[in-house]
Amino acid sequence: MRPFAPLLVVGLAACLEPASDRAERDLDLGAVKVADYDFASDEGLLHVREATAQRLRLRASCAEVSFSLTRRSSGIDELFVEVSNVLPSFELASTPGVLSFDGSPVRGTPTGAPLTSRWRLQFPPGVERVELATPPRSGDFTFLAFGDIQNGIRTFADVVAKLNEHPDAEHIIFLGDLTESSLPEEFDAVEASFAQVVMPVFATPGNHDVMENTLYQRRFGRTSYSCVNRGVRFTAVDSSSATLAPALWPRYHTWLEQGRDQRHVLFSHIPSTEVLGVRAGQWSSRAEARRFIGDAVEAGADLVLFGHIHSFDAYALGGIPTYIAGGGGAIPERFDGIDRHFLKVRVAADNLEVEVVRVDP
Amino acid sequence: MRWLALTLLLPALAAGAEPPSSSTPLSPGWAPLIAPTSVLLPGLGHLLRGERKAGGIMLGAAGIATTVSAGAAAFLIFSGASDVSAAVGIPLLLTGVSTLLLLAIIDWVGTFAGDGAPHTVDSWSARFRIAASVLAPMRAGSPASPELIASHRGERWLIQARARTTVNGPGTSVEGGAGVRVFGYSAHEPRAGLWLEAGLRYEWFDATRLLRARAQLVSTLPMGVFAPRLARLTTLFRLGVDPTWVWYSGRSGADVELPLSGGFEARVVITEPLRLFAGYEHSRDGALGGLATGFLGNFYGGAELSLFPSFVVFARATAGTPNGFTLGLEWRQ
Numbered sequence: 001m002r003p004f005a006p007l008l009v010v011g012l013a014a015c016l017e018p019a020s021d022r023a024e025r026d027l028d029l030g031a032v033k034v035a036d037y038d039f040a041s042d043e044g045l046l047h048v049r050e051a052t053a054q055r056l057r058l059r060a061s062c063a064e065v066s067f068s069l070t071r072r073s074s075g076i077d078e079l080f081v082e083v084s085n086v087l088p089s090f091e092l093a094s095t096p097g098v099l100s101f102d103g104s105p106v107r108g109t110p111t112g113a114p115l116t117s118r119w120r121l122q123f124p125p126g127v128e129r130v131e132l133a134t135p136p137r138s139g140d141f142t143f144l145a146f147g148d149i150q151n152g153i154r155t156f157a158d159v160v161a162k163l164n165e166h167p168d169a170e171h172i173i174f175l176g177d178l179t180e181s182s183l184p185e186e187f188d189a190v191e192a193s194f195a196q197v198v199m200p201v202f203a204t205p206g207n208h209d210v211m212e213n214t215l216y217q218r219r220f221g222r223t224s225y226s227c228v229n230r231g232v233r234f235t236a237v238d239s240s241s242a243t244l245a246p247a248l249w250p251r252y253h254t255w256l257e258q259g260r261d262q263r264h265v266l267f268s269h270i271p272s273t274e275v276l277g278v279r280a281g282q283w284s285s286r287a288e289a290r291r292f293i294g295d296a297v298e299a300g301a302d303l304v305l306f307g308h309i310h311s312f313d314a315y316a317l318g319g320i321p322t323y324i325a326g327g328g329g330a331i332p333e334r335f336d337g338i339d340r341h342f343l344k345v346r347v348a349a350d351n352l353e354v355e356v357v358r359v360d361p
Numbered sequence: 362m363r364w365l366a367l368t369l370l371l372p373a374l375a376a377g378a379e380p381p382s383s384s385t386p387l388s389p390g391w392a393p394l395i396a397p398t399s400v401l402l403p404g405l406g407h408l409l410r411g412e413r414k415a416g417g418i419m420l421g422a423a424g425i426a427t428t429v430s431a432g433a434a435a436f437l438i439f440s441g442a443s444d445v446s447a448a449v450g451i452p453l454l455l456t457g458v459s460t461l462l463l464l465a466i467i468d469w470v471g472t473f474a475g476d477g478a479p480h481t482v483d484s485w486s487a488r489f490r491i492a493a494s495v496l497a498p499m500r501a502g503s504p505a506s507p508e509l510i511a512s513h514r515g516e517r518w519l520i521q522a523r524a525r526t527t528v529n530g531p532g533t534s535v536e537g538g539a540g541v542r543v544f545g546y547s548a549h550e551p552r553a554g555l556w557l558e559a560g561l562r563y564e565w566f567d568a569t570r571l572l573r574a575r576a577q578l579v580s581t582l583p584m585g586v587f588a589p590r591l592a593r594l595t596t597l598f599r600l601g602v603d604p605t606w607v608w609y610s611g612r613s614g615a616d617v618e619l620p621l622s623g624g625f626e627a628r629v630v631i632t633e634p635l636r637l638f639a640g641y642e643h644s645r646d647g648a649l650g651g652l653a654t655g656f657l658g659n660f661y662g663g664a665e666l667s668l669f670p671s672f673v674v675f676a677r678a679t680a681g682t683p684n685g686f687t688l689g690l691e692w693r694q
Binding site: 246247 | 502503609
C-alpha cells in the first residue's frame with residue numbers, strides 16, 4: 001500500500017479540483033447510446049437533453065454543427081431529431097434519402113418553442129450510419145457578447161429588449177455567470193428570459209454557475225468547446241474556477257492549431273489577466289494566465305472576450321484586442337462610468353469591429 | 362516612515378507590555394478555546410492570563426485592524442470592487458487582515474509561553490544562507506520545480522539571488538535583489554527592522570519573456586526584542602508592488618502589469634532544532650498561484666529541522682492553485 005500512497009494523494013487532489021471534474025465530464029457530453037442507436041456530435045456541440053427510441057432532443061452550442069447516428073437495431077427506420085438554440089435559418093444536410101430525396105439541405109419544422117426545429121430522419125435500407133451537418137456558410141456577420149446576469153435577472157427584461165433591437169446579429173456569446181448561486185430555479189429563469197431573445201445564445205459558465213458543479217453541464221452541455229461559424233472559429237474556455245484544468249490544455253492547443261488559418265475568437269469567463277493588477281480579478285495563477293495568452297498569440301488569435309468584472313474594459317493582451325464585458329446586470333461597479341451593456345462585434349472579411357452598446361443611458 | 366514602522370510594531374508593543382507579577386502560563390488545555398477566539402479577539406488569551414494591559418492593547422489594535430478590514434471590505438462590496446475603489450480598498454484589506462492574523466498568532470504564543478523561556482535565536486536570520494529545494498505541485502501533469510536560493514546579510518543591507526526551473530515543463534527564472542534597513546527595531550537583532558527591498562526577476566517559458574521588478578517594505582520583527590516570553594516568535598510583514606513586463610512571441614512591445622505584492626509570516630521556535638512557520642503570499646506569479654480569483658493569494662505552513670549546526674531541512678505545504686509541497690535543504694552560517 002505504501003508505494004501507492006503518493007499516487008493516492010495526487011489522485012485525491014485531482015478529484016478535489018472542480019475544473020478538472022468539469023473537463024473530464026465534458027468529454028462525455030454531446031453523445032449518447034440508446035438501445036436502438038448511437039448519437040455523437042462533433043466536438044460535443046449538441047447537448048443531449050432527451051434520447052428515446054423515437055425522439056432525440058438536442059441543444060446547440062454553435063451556429064454550425066455536425067453529428068452522426070449509428071443504427072444499432074434493425075427495428076428503427078426513422079427518428080425525430082429536435083434541435084433548440086439554433087439560428088432561424090438553421091439547416092441540416094445529409095446523404096440522399098436521410099432528410100431529403102436528393103440530399104439538399106433541409107430547414108426543420110418549427111416546434112413552437114423559440115429557436116427550435118424538428119427533423120424527421122430516415123435510415124435508408126442497408127445504411128447503418130448516417131452523418132448530418134449544417135452546410136458551411138460564409139460572409140460577413142455580427143454577434144453580440146456579454147456576461148454576468150446573476151442577481152440582475154429581475155431587471156433582465158431591459159437587456160433582452162435592447163438585445164432584440166439588434167436583429168442583424170446572428171447570435172450571442174455569453175461570457176459566464178448566468179446565475180447567482182447555480183440554483184435550478186435560477187437556470188430556469190434565465191432560460192425563460194433568453195427564450196425572449198431572437199437569436200441563439202452560446203455560452204461558457206462563470207464561477208457563479210458552477211457552485212453546484214454539475215448542473216450547468218447537465219443543462220447546457222460542454223463548458224469548453226470550439227466550433228466554426230462562417231469561417232470564424234469560436235473557442236469557449238472554461239475558466240470559471242480561475243484556472244484551466246490540466247486536461248483542457250491539450251484541447252486548447254488543438255483548437256489553437258485548428259484556428260491558426262482562421263479568424264479566431266476566444267471567450268472565457270474570468271479574465272486571464274485583467275487591467276487592474278491590484279484587484280487581480282483574474283486567474284489564480286499569473287504564470288498560467290501568461291501561458292494561455294502566449295499560446296494564443298503564437299497561434300494568431302484575433303479577439304479575446306471575458307466577463308466576470310462587472311464593467312467594461314478594452315485593452316490588449318500580447319497585442320490581441322481584449323474586452324471585458326460583464327454588463328449583464330449583476331451588481332455593477334461604481335465610479336466607472338458604465339452600467340449594463342453588451343458588445344456588438346462585426347466580423348468582415350478584413351476586420352473585426354467592436355462596439356459597446358449601453359443598455360442604461 | 363516612523364509612523365509606518367510604529368503601526369507595524371503595534372502588536373508587538375502590546376505583547377511586550379510588562380506582565381504583572383500574577384501572570385501565569387495557561388494550561389495547554391485552554392488551547393482549544395483560545396485558538397479560535399484569538400482569531401476574533403486577539404488579546405483574550407493575555408487577558409485570561411491576567412495581563413490586562415497587554416491584552417487590552419492587543420484588543421485595541423485588533424479593533425483598529427477589524428475596523429480597517431471591515432471598512433475596506435464594505436467599500437469594495439458597495440463599489441463592486443471597481444477600478445477606483447480596489448486601488449485603495451484592497452491594500453487596506455490586506456493590511457488589516459494580516460495584522461489581525463499576526464495578532465492572533467502573537468496572542469497564542471504569548472498566552473502559552475512560559476515567562477522563563479530561554480532566548481532562542483532563529484537561525485533564519487543567519488548572515489549567509491544557501492538553499493536548494495524542490496516544489497511538487499499536487500496536480501496531475503504539473504511538473505516539479507527545483508529552486509536554488511542564496512542570500513547574504515550585513516548589518517544594514519542584504520543581497521539575495523534565486524534561480525528556478527521546471528522539469529520537463531515551461532518556466533525558468535533567475536532573480537536578484539537587494540535590501541537596505543531603513544529603521545532598526547533593535548541594536549541586538551540586526552535583521553529586526555523595517556527594510557526596503559527591491560529586485561528583478563527574468564523569466565522565460567516557451568517563446569514568452571518576462572521581467573518582474575519588485576519593491577517592498579518588509580517589517581522583520583523578532584518578538585523577543587519586546588518580551589522575553591515571545592523570544593521564540595518572529596513575524597514578517599511585506600507590502601509592495603511588482604511592476605511586470607511581458608513580451609510575447611512575435612509581438613513588439615510589452616504588456617505591463619502592476620500587481621500588488623506582499624504577505625506575512627510567523628515563525629515559532631518549538632525546540633532548538635525544530636521551528637514552525639505559517640504565512641500568506643499575496644502575489645500569484647510563482648509556480649503555485651492563489652487560492653481563487655480576486656485578492657486572495659496562497660497560504661502556506663511548514664517546519665524546519667536542524668540536522669547539524671549549519672544545515673536545516675525544511676518542508677512547506679502551500680494551499681494555492683494547484684496545492685503543492687516543497688522540500689529543501691539549507692546551509693546557514
